[in-house]
Amino acid sequence: MSNIVITGSSKGIGRGLAEAFVRRGHNVTVSARGADAVTKTTAELNELGPGRASGTTCDVTVKAQLQALWQHAREAFGSVDIWINNAGYANAQYLVHEMPEDTVHRLVDGNVKGTVFGSQVAINGFREQGHGALYNMLGGSFDGKRLTPRMGVYSATKAAIWLLSQYLVAENREHGVLVGMISPGMLISDNWFEQQKQLSPEEWQKIRPMLNILCDHVETAAPWLAEQVLENRKPGRRIAWLTGGKIMRRFLAARLGRKRDLFSRYGL
Template sequence: MSAAATSSRVVVVTGGTRGIGLGLAREFLARDARVVICGRTTEAVDKALAELGAGDRATGLATDVTDRASVQALWDHAVAAFGRVDVWINNAGISCANAPIVDTDPQDVANVFAVNVAGALNGSSVAARGLAAQAGGGWVWNMEGFGSDGRTQKGIGVYGASKRALRYLTEVLVKEHRDTDVKIGFLSPGIVVTDLLVGDYDHDPEGFAKAKKIFNILGDKVETVTPYLAGKVLAAQKSGARVEWLTNGKAARRFMTAGFRKRDLFAEVA
């Protein structure tokens, strides 16, 4: 399908082979967008594309987001396939085992910051340059997570610190691209039940049992959150926009009604 054949927007989702990323890709396709995804391996990309079943409206490329040249190749692939990019979402992210900061493996620390911070920086840089060079510009969105707003919790200090850094990075990007055709946005999905969330507690079943109580109050499944996020992303107008699923008001209401609502979001995940 050529770029001229449709006026639908082209959306790139990094980390789009599973979890929130795959859910977003599915929702953008449902809204007539054309979608480009990436994952760590060709096998993962091919599997996700088969699940999406969108034919020539979706494509993908194995990409290492920690490598700038690899991210540039993803941009080039998207432009070659669809002629341009309208929305770029830095969704790729990882975590590490729930543990005190001082007990966290240094390599795990390096990996989390390489993907969550340097990976988003690479994506933002490549996309912002590409968007600035094309007619009409476009959007870059960065995916926030626990810690982005400064809240702290023991056991996830490394992940939280990476997401706090990501918000700072995104705030600076907003300022640096003010009065240009490149718009920057913040995506905040809240607590979403994915293998990333569950995997943090692989070696801490007692901690997971405690955490599940809060997750079942505040959390949601991918298919609940991603339609909202995708719709708001496509409707956004002003740079610096924040699309937030779990607002403070929503969280407060859920705690107030928790005694009347029995939920087990992990029934199919555990």
């Protein structure tokens, strides 16, 4: 049984991973910026596995709050075995030169600074207790090669997280701390719907076929990702749900008429 901390875990892939871990008998400490979200998520997870979930509020741009999250998890379950830096922001609304200054700050602070601060807290704690695994969240199917329109600043933050993770692997290999990365794929989540609302009907119909090929529901990807995190013993591994091979097979299936429909359940 592992004790796991996930930042930004009241919704989306963070929530999906938390549920997958609890269903497998592990303890999870969840966090979000809002107290109501933490209370609701913790209660629902404890319905799945009584006593398996705890939670506290945490703004990952404030290092002291991340340190408090670590302490909360230690007090709740005795130790932290796995820490997942999941909290962050996504925004597909702007070209790089059009993005407002406050949006740039939000993306860089939440994604980069939040991951740096979370990594510092986790690494220091793991070194002190003598073991632990840290996972940083990359974007979608991130490999640094494919460009997604209107995701320039977001993608830059995820590239920074990838490079940060390489340094963390090298710096902690000899200290009993495993560092890895998670590429969850293109998942339909609350943030995704906020972006979809910004599209015109014409824009939506244009990209819908492609998204039906590339996207997945959180509940589809999260169980597999959770299993890989629990089983992984390889430092530096990127656990990727949406691989190049999977993308090719999906395009081939669509060409052969085996089309997916992910959005009808949402009335889209």
